Amino acid sequence: MKMQHRELGTSGLRVSALGLGCMGMSEFYGSRDDAESQRTIRRALELGINFLDTADMYGPFENERLVGKAIRDVRDQVILATKFGNVRDEEGHFLGVNGRPEYVFKSCEDSLRRLGTDHIDLYYQHRVDTQTPIEETIGAMARLVEQGKVRYLGMSEAAPSTLRRAAGTHVITALQTEYSLWTRDPEAEILDAVRELHIGFVAYSPLGRGFLTGKIENPDDLPSDDWRRRMPRFREGNFEKNVAMARAIRKLAAEKRVAPAQLALAWVLAQGDDIVPIPGTKHSAYIEEDVGALEVELSPEDLQRLDEACPRGATAGDRYPDMSTVNR
Secondary structure (H helix, E strand, C coil): CCEEECCCCCCEEEECCCCEEHHCCCCCCCCCCCCHHHHHHHHHHHHCCEEEECCCCCCHHHHHHHHHCCCCHHHHHHHHEECCCCCCCCCCCEECCCCCHHHHHHHHHHHHHHHHHCCEEEEECCCCCCCCCCCHHHHHHHHHHHHHHHHHEEEEEEHHHHHHHHHCCCCEEEEEECEEECEEEHHHHHHHHHHHHEEEEECCCCCCCCHHCCCCHHHHHHHCCCCHHHHHHHHHCHHHHHHHHHHHHHHHHHHHHCCHHHHHHHHCCCCCEEEEEEEEEEEEEEEEEHHHHHCCCCCCHHHHHHHHHHCCCCCCCCCCCCCCCCCC
């Protein structure tokens, strides 16, 4: 299969139609296996995926080191994205959100060092700092572009009004926000806003944090230290309601003779050529399965059935225990 590519907005930055989210390789989703994670990254590159997503807070800090090590000898083949703004200390404690210019500069230098590179292809503000004018944060990021340390700028979980102010300061290449069959919130306003502003849309957690793969039937299927156990959608009461949607996806996938994950990713890909999903995995076998989504064709009837099975707003529970930092 020849990998497809998509342009993020009108920036000229073309990436593989499917990216790889690396967060879970270092934290949040149970135990880690750095050797297998590096194999997964290399297998993704072999399959034509060139868009890798990390952040300084994953690990914390360890995920950037892992990704940097995995791509050291193939750096020129990779579109490397990382993020700043969610502040954590070495012990992993969350210290808040910071978008002050001096922090932007420091974070970039630290990420470059951990990644072992002299530039970041796409640098995101991970969360909006409401105590710092967005023009100041984006202005500092623009300085990094001028210095050649960053090629393109992005934002994550920013509200349409914030995006418009940011885009008035510097070209914003991509907005990264959660989007899947069980998180259809961006359809309300955000997708219209990014298209109006010619900003690409990067969909993180396009498999509903693994829920839509059909492999999670009850909370006990998750490791005891898995961060998802603390998320409202995985808690008792909500879980039972949400699993019905996963089963509906699994049923249609069986009819089409594809994996549930492939069907769920194909749906995201079908929502627009300006959308690039970045499913996360730490297993090479799963990245091979995910790439198969690019060959899944969905008919108007398929799309209608999925829409009816997973309508907007039907998922029980919030995306995060604390929603105060998203869509700001």
